[in-house]
Amino acid sequence: MDAKVDTAGDGEDRRETRIQAINREIxxxxxxxxxxxNGFRGSTVDxxxxxxxxxxxxxxxxxxRKQDIYRAVLERTLADWLAPLEAMDASGDPVEELRRYITEKLRMSAEKPAASRLFANEILAGAPVVRPFLETRLKALVTEKAAIIRDWVSEGRLAPVDPYHLIFAIWATTQHYADFDVQIRAxxxxxVDRPGFRDQTAQAVLSIVLGGVRPRG
Structure with a gap:
């Protein structure tokens, strides 16, 4: 698995770059x-x-250093987890945009539970690494998407709902299935391991959340 640096020529340099990318991902x-x-403190480079x-x-x-690895993992995790929210389209149908976002969040919770738990542990520890990110990029993104939801509400395309608390509720509900997996299994x-459980979960969550935000007749 160890990468070997080879500077014999341009082709080898490009190959080393690919090897570095692969090893970094590993x-x-x-x-x-x-x-x-194990958390940050309980983990070792070994x-x-x-x-x-x-x-x-x-x-x-x-x-x-271990700190550099931890920061890199968190940065990659945040980029992955924010992508579905960034994709929320103001010109789309509000219910369908929220359906897509919730469905994607549930998929990521099911397929990448370790990433969700890592982020939760960082937050519970007081966000020593990601606090600047939370107060800048995340705040700006959520404010932008909250404005979109607020416009949908004012246009009568969604029921009256606080956009920030709607986003918080989606985060809490979808990531619960990763962060509290032990509790759910208990x-x-x-x-939980039967075929169709993920689809059943998505249907239930979508019914609850979307049922609460659909425009009232």
Missing amino acids: ILEAALEVFSV QIAARAAMSKPNLLYYFR ILGSQ
């Missing part, structure tokens, strides 16, 4: 799993290297 995936289970099937010196070639048992 490291970040491994770090996500380690951090989401654990991440072992998870990545990579030597510690080779890992440190890409990231100098209550629902084996049905």
